[in-house]
Amino acid sequence: MSEATGDGVALPRPQDVVARDLCRRLAREIVAPIAREADVERVFPAAAVRALAAEGILGAALPTARGGLGWDALQLSHLYEEFGRVDQSVRGFLSVHLGLVSQCLHEFAAEAQAAHWLPRLASGEIFGAYALTEVGAGSDAAAIATVAEADGDGWRLRGEKVWITNGLSAGVFIVFATVDPALRHKGVTAFLVPGDADGLSRERMSGVELGHRSSEHARLRFDGVRVARDQVVGEVGGGFKVAMGGLDHGRIGVAAGAVGTLQACLDAAIEFGRARRQFGRRVADFQMVQQRIADMATDTDAARLLTRRAALLAVHGVERTKQVSMAKLFATEAACKWSAETVLLLGSRGYVNESPVERHYRDAPGLRIYEGTNLIQRIVIARALVGKDTRQGATS
Numbered sequence: 487m488s489e490a491t492g493d494g495v496a497l498p499r500p501q502d503v504v505a506r507d508l509c510r511r512l513a514r515e516i517v518a519p520i521a522r523e524a525d526v527e528r529v530f531p532a533a534a535v536r537a538l539a540a541e542g543i544l545g546a547a548l549p550t551a552r553g554g555l556g557w558d559a560l561q562l563s564h565l566y567e568e569f570g571r572v573d574q575s576v577r578g579f580l581s582v583h584l585g586l587v588s589q590c591l592h593e594f595a596a597e598a599q600a601a602h603w604l605p606r607l608a609s610g611e612i613f614g615a616y617a618l619t620e621v622g623a624g625s626d627a628a629a630i631a632t633v634a635e636a637d638g639d640g641w642r643l644r645g646e647k648v649w650i651t652n653g654l655s656a657g658v659f660i661v662f663a664t665v666d667p668a669l670r671h672k673g674v675t676a677f678l679v680p681g682d683a684d685g686l687s688r689e690r691m692s693g694v695e696l697g698h699r700s701s702e703h704a705r706l707r708f709d710g711v712r713v714a715r716d717q718v719v720g721e722v723g724g725g726f727k728v729a730m731g732g733l734d735h736g737r738i739g740v741a742a743g744a745v746g747t748l749q750a751c752l753d754a755a756i757e758f759g760r761a762r763r764q765f766g767r768r769v770a771d772f773q774m775v776q777q778r779i780a781d782m783a784t785d786t787d788a789a790r791l792l793t794r795r796a797a798l799l800a801v802h803g804v805e806r807t808k809q810v811s812m813a814k815l816f817a818t819e820a821a822c823k824w825s826a827e828t829v830l831l832l833g834s835r836g837y838v839n840e841s842p843v844e845r846h847y848r849d850a851p852g853l854r855i856y857e858g859t860n861l862i863q864r865i866v867i868a869r870a871l872v873g874k875d876t877r878q879g880a881t882s
């Protein structure tokens with residue numbers, strides 16, 4: 487990896503340098519060596535994730551009082567970038583465990599819930615998963631059909647979730663269910679469900695994914711799963727804000743992961759361009775190659791700056807939904823474009839999985855889809871600019 491590129495734009499604070507250097511070393515030593523085999527075998531790299539847990543990484547987003555490292559969103563953006571640089575499946579695991587689950591619970595859970603679950607998540611004793619998506623409710627999150635029926639002093643959940651990252655091995659789920667589908671988003675409620683709950687079953691999604699092949703993508707079935715009243719996160723009917731708040735954390739992780747893909751592709755293109763000679767010259771000395779390297783470097787820095795801005799707003803607790811969506815949109819589109827261009831530059835060497843570039847190229851489209859497709863990100867950005875047409879009440 488080139489050390490010469492990438493860091494100057496971040497204007498890192500001392501704590502960012504510590505986070506970046508630790509994650510860069512762990513990504514190289516623990517994740518990079520197993521990434522290719524895990525992708526080929528389509529196996530979640532549990533041993534590598536446990537090794538990261540031993541280094542405290544699974545608690546990075548939580549305060550030290552909960553057993554975490556106490557990193558803020560800027561430090562976390564370095565974490566996601568460094569792991570995304572070597573393996574999007576591990577980065578995706580971390581975005582869900584740290585962002586969608588740990589940070590979301592830290593923000594919305596009651597003290598007793600936080601005291602019970604957060605130390606376990608921080609140590610890696612259990613993994614977290616976020617169960618929102620359904621067959622009939624992907625982009626339209628308010629259309630979920632998993633129902634929560636009142637049952638004495640608690641609830642029973644019935645329904646099905648799909649494409650749940652970390653879903654096979656998670657020890658705790660934030661499950662979004664509706665107390666009344668007619669209420670749309672005002673009926674959505676967030677529940678904490680342990681992985682061993684009676685009536686919960688899980689299986690791997692069918693089919694072979696284009697990328698993120700060592701991620702766990704699971705189908706969950708809730709067959710009358712009993713949830714105690716004190717396991718509701720936030721208010722009954724207040725779960726949509728919990729879901730969106732979780733995505734505000736998680737989407738920074740996707741954006742930063744895409745910056746990692748961009749940096750990895752830029753490093754590979756520079757290394758190849760310097761080493762490979764054709765027509766008696768270094769490939770990097772041809773202007774068509776230089777144009778691509780210059781444009782890729784510029785887009786990489788632009789994606790990184792948008793991501794750091796979104797993270798900085800999170801550090802200051804400022805409203806940032808639009809800026810998070812802008813970072814996710816720009817960085818993931820750029821990752822798709824430049825991973826494809828890097829395959830072209832490297833030719834046959836980028837077309838086989840002996841080069842990680844082949845995997846980056848297959849993983850990048852998933853970044854456009856996970857945690858809200860880039861079409862949804864555009865809706866979020868546009869609504870923040872022009873407002874929603876409340877008279878029609880229709881989703882644009």
Ligand code: CAA
Pocket residue numbers: 582586616617618619624625626627628649650651671726727730731733734807855856857858859862865866881
């Ligand atoms: N934070 C807090 N509140 C928010 C919010 C945010 N970021 N975004 C919206 N809200 C609030 C609104 O203010 C509104 O509140 P009021 O009732 O007080 O007015 C309420 O939520 C409803 O908002 P909208 O009217 O905008 O809702 P909508 O139904 O039109 O949908 C949407 C908005 C942005 C399209 C939303 O449905 C969305 O983000 N969809 C994409 C879902 C998604 O990202 N899924 C990915 C799941 S996770 C994953 O992929 C991977 C995995 O395994 C975990």
